[in-house]
Amino acid sequence: MSITVIILAAGKGTRMKSALPKVLQPLANTPLLGHVIHTAKQLHPKRIITIYGHGGELVKQAFADEQIDWVEQAEQLGTGHAVQMTLPVLPTDGLSLILYGDVPLVSLQTLQRLLEASKDSGIGMITLNVEDPTGYGRIIRQDGKIQSIIEHKDANAEQRQIHEINTGIYCVSNAKLHQWLPKLSNHNVQGEYYLTDIIAMAVADGLEIASIEPEFRFEVEGVNDRLQLARLECEWQNYQAEQLMRQGLHIVDPHRFDLRGSLKFGCDVRIDINVIIEGDCELGDNVQIGAGCVLKNTKIASGTVVQPYSVFDSAIVGQNNQIGPFSRLRPNAVLADEVHIGNFVEVKNSRIGFASKANHFTYLGDAEVGCESNIGAGTITCNYDGANKHKTTIGDHAFIGSNSALVAPVHIGNGATVGAGSVITRDVEAQSLAVERSKQVARANYQRPQKLK
Incomplete structure (x- = not known):
C-alpha cells in the first residue's frame, strides 16, 4: 500500500521570539523540520506534502533540495484546516501519516508500528499516558475502544481526569480524508477546525481506531519555546x-x-x-x-x-x-x-x-x-x-x-x-x-x- 506523509509546518512560533520560523530552529544542529523529513524519507513514501505558512519562503529555501510538495496555509484556522489544504494534491488511495514539523523525534520504528496497526481499519493514532495531562486533548474510550478526542478547553471536569492524551500523530486512509475533511466544523471554544474531529467521524462510520504508544516520550514532544x-x-x-x-x-x-x-x-x-x-x-x-x-x-x-x-x-x-x-x-x-x-x-x-x-x-x-x-x-x-x-x-x-x-x-x-x-x-x-x-x-x-x- 502506498504511503503519503503530511507534515504540518505552518505555525508562527511566536513564543520562540525569533525571526527564524519555528520549524527551522535547530535541534542537534538540524532544523526541527529536517528531523521529520529525514525520518519520513526512510519510509519511502509516494510523496511528502509539507504545509507551510509563516516564513514559508525561508522554510522552502532550507529544503530546496528535497522532493517535497509544498502547500500553503495562508490563514491559521487549526490543524483540520491545515490538512484540508492538502486535498487538491492528496492521493485518493493509500494511507497518510500526519506528522508535525515541531515534533521532530518520532522514530522510524514507531511510525512503522503505527502503519502496521492502521492498515486494516484505515485509521490509527499515537496516544500517550502522562501524569499531568493539562493542556492536552483527552482520549475518550468506551469498553476500551477510542470514541473521540476532547480538547482540554472543551473538556468537562470528569474528562480532565483522563491521563491518556492525543499526540496529534495519525495514520489515515486517504479516501477517508477526502470524505471527512470537508465536513469539519469550527463550532468549538477556539473557533478552529480540529483534525481530532475525524476520530468521531470514524466511529460514526463503524471503524475501530487503532492506537499505539511510542517507546520513548520524547518522540512525541513538541517544541513551542x-x-x-x-x-x-x-x-x-x-x-x-x-x-x-x-x-x-x-x-x-x-x-x-x-x-x-x-x-x-x-x-x-x-x-x-x-x-x-x-x-x-x-x-x-x-x-x-x-x-x-x-x-x-x-x-x-x-x-x-x-x-x-x-x-x-x-x-x-x-x-x-x-x-x-x-x-x-x-x-x-x-x-x-x-x-x-x-x-x-x-x-x-x-x-x-x-x-x-x-x-x-x-x-x-x-x-x-x-x-x-x-x-x-x-x-x-x-x-x-x-x-x-x-x-x-x-x-x-x-x-x-x-x-x-x-x-x-x-x-x-x-x-x-x-x-x-x-x-x-x-x-x-x-x-x-x-x-x-x-x-x-x-x-x-x-x-x-x-x-x-
Missing part, C-alpha cells in the same frame, strides 16, 4: 549517548556529550567531556578524544590521541597520531600515520607525511609535507597572494627552523634545512641549508617612541 527546545535537546543527547555506550563507546560523562550527526567507532574508544560530534564521523580502535574537542565530518584511524580543545573539520587522520591541544584541522587536511600536530597548529588543504611533526604555533595551508620532516615553531606557508592560492612542497627528512615563512609556490627538497627566521622565496635544493635574513643592525642609545601625554 526555547525552554522546551533546550529540554528536548538534553533528552535527545542523553538518549544518543546511552545508545552509543550500550554499543561499547566509553563516554566519560554522557550529560556532557553532543552528537549532531552520526558516529561510527571501533573498540575501546574514549571520549572525554564536552566533545561535540557533527556530521558523519568515524573513530578507529583505541582512539582518545580529549575534553572540549569538536569533530565534524572527520575520520580518525586507530591509536590516535587527540588532546583537549582541538577542532577538526572534514579531515582524515591516520594511525597513532598525536594531536593537540588546541590544534585545528580544516577541510582536506590529510595526516598519515605517526604524525604529531601540536598546540596552536593549523592545517588546511594539506597532506602531512609519515612521522612528520609540527608541534607549535604553525600554519600549513595548501602544502605537501613528506615523511619524517620537522616543522619548527612559528612556521607558516604563505599560500595566498591576495588573489590566488599557491602550493608549498616540503620533502622527506626536511628541517624547517622556527619562525620561517615559506612563500609559495616553493619547493623544499629532501633532507634540506631552513634556518630559523628565514623568509624563503626560492626553491631549496635537497640536502642543502637555506638562510634568508636581513643583516642585523645595532643602534646605540636608541630612544623608543613615547606616548603623547
Whole structure:
C-alpha cells in the first residue's frame, strides 16, 4: 500500500521570539523540520506534502533540495484546516501519516508500528499516558475502544481526569480524508477546525481506531519555546549517548556529550567531556578524544590521541597520531600515520607525511609535507597572494627552523634545512641549508617612541 506523509509546518512560533520560523530552529544542529523529513524519507513514501505558512519562503529555501510538495496555509484556522489544504494534491488511495514539523523525534520504528496497526481499519493514532495531562486533548474510550478526542478547553471536569492524551500523530486512509475533511466544523471554544474531529467521524462510520504508544516520550514532544527546545535537546543527547555506550563507546560523562550527526567507532574508544560530534564521523580502535574537542565530518584511524580543545573539520587522520591541544584541522587536511600536530597548529588543504611533526604555533595551508620532516615553531606557508592560492612542497627528512615563512609556490627538497627566521622565496635544493635574513643592525642609545601625554 502506498504511503503519503503530511507534515504540518505552518505555525508562527511566536513564543520562540525569533525571526527564524519555528520549524527551522535547530535541534542537534538540524532544523526541527529536517528531523521529520529525514525520518519520513526512510519510509519511502509516494510523496511528502509539507504545509507551510509563516516564513514559508525561508522554510522552502532550507529544503530546496528535497522532493517535497509544498502547500500553503495562508490563514491559521487549526490543524483540520491545515490538512484540508492538502486535498487538491492528496492521493485518493493509500494511507497518510500526519506528522508535525515541531515534533521532530518520532522514530522510524514507531511510525512503522503505527502503519502496521492502521492498515486494516484505515485509521490509527499515537496516544500517550502522562501524569499531568493539562493542556492536552483527552482520549475518550468506551469498553476500551477510542470514541473521540476532547480538547482540554472543551473538556468537562470528569474528562480532565483522563491521563491518556492525543499526540496529534495519525495514520489515515486517504479516501477517508477526502470524505471527512470537508465536513469539519469550527463550532468549538477556539473557533478552529480540529483534525481530532475525524476520530468521531470514524466511529460514526463503524471503524475501530487503532492506537499505539511510542517507546520513548520524547518522540512525541513538541517544541513551542526555547525552554522546551533546550529540554528536548538534553533528552535527545542523553538518549544518543546511552545508545552509543550500550554499543561499547566509553563516554566519560554522557550529560556532557553532543552528537549532531552520526558516529561510527571501533573498540575501546574514549571520549572525554564536552566533545561535540557533527556530521558523519568515524573513530578507529583505541582512539582518545580529549575534553572540549569538536569533530565534524572527520575520520580518525586507530591509536590516535587527540588532546583537549582541538577542532577538526572534514579531515582524515591516520594511525597513532598525536594531536593537540588546541590544534585545528580544516577541510582536506590529510595526516598519515605517526604524525604529531601540536598546540596552536593549523592545517588546511594539506597532506602531512609519515612521522612528520609540527608541534607549535604553525600554519600549513595548501602544502605537501613528506615523511619524517620537522616543522619548527612559528612556521607558516604563505599560500595566498591576495588573489590566488599557491602550493608549498616540503620533502622527506626536511628541517624547517622556527619562525620561517615559506612563500609559495616553493619547493623544499629532501633532507634540506631552513634556518630559523628565514623568509624563503626560492626553491631549496635537497640536502642543502637555506638562510634568508636581513643583516642585523645595532643602534646605540636608541630612544623608543613615547606616548603623547
